[in-house]
Amino acid sequence: QSALTQPASVSGSPGQSITISCTETNSDIGHFNYVSWYQQHPGKGPKLIIYAVSNRPSGVSNRFSGSKSGNTASLTISGLQAEDEADYYCSSYTSSTTAFGTGTKVSVL
Amino acid sequence: EVQLVESGGGSVHPGSSLRLSCEGSGFVFSAYDINWVRQRPGKGLEWVSAFGSAGDTYYADFVKGRFTVSRENVKDSVYLQMTNLGLGDTAVYYCAARYGSGSPEPLDYWGQGTLVTVSS
Numbered sequence: 001q002s003a004l005t006q007p008a009s010v011s012g013s014p015g016q017s018i019t020i021s022c023t024e025t026n027s028d029i030g031h032f033n034y035v036s037w038y039q040q041h042p043g044k045g046p047k048l049i050i051y052a053v054s055n056r057p058s059g060v061s062n063r064f065s066g067s068k069s070g071n072t073a074s075l076t077i078s079g080l081q082a083e084d085e086a087d088y089y090c091s092s093y094t095s096s097t098t099a100f101g102t103g104t105k106v107s108v109l
Numbered sequence: 110e111v112q113l114v115e116s117g118g119g120s121v122h123p124g125s126s127l128r129l130s131c132e133g134s135g136f137v138f139s140a141y142d143i144n145w146v147r148q149r150p151g152k153g154l155e156w157v158s159a160f161g162s163a164g165d166t167y168y169a170d171f172v173k174g175r176f177t178v179s180r181e182n183v184k185d186s187v188y189l190q191m192t193n194l195g196l197g198d199t200a201v202y203y204c205a206a207r208y209g210s211g212s213p214e215p216l217d218y219w220g221q222g223t224l225v226t227v228s229s
Contacts, residue, residue, distance in 0.1 A: 045203050096167045097156060098144065098156040100155065
């Protein structure tokens, strides 16, 4: 099972760009090609915002983008807006199991 | 509109059992793997179990032997039977759907969750 480490919190001002990292600390790097990101607002279920490292589902703002380098995946939020204040989780998955990152709280100052 | 609706949560004592339900609508339910993911109070997401579209089942190590997942496609529903519940099982339980293509896919759809509280 992968261990995915994220920073506990990231903050930025409206209009700025922020980046959240997700580092895999397990040697099972092959699964890390299937990295997704989820956004969760308080009291709500998570929402898929990035899948397969850098793909956006239909309807997700293009202010969200994903990338990966080595054993670290990243989520960048451009043009930060108040509605982006939420928790964000990375995830790696196979056809049978899913691992989640430790989660990052994004605050909009 | 795609919907996943969980039900069956509640407050129970340690050692008790509980059955959660997840009903889907607005998509071809039988084509999706249905996963259970939990979130303990103030904590992150934790994958629990899955019932694949092909009939396969999967469990996290910490629930093996205690939780059983089942499915009724005619009712567009998946169930999580939880037994011998402990204080550490207190969490919001979400069901989430992954397209069952046989290849790695993300969790496309999520419910709003049902709260399970285990306390003495």
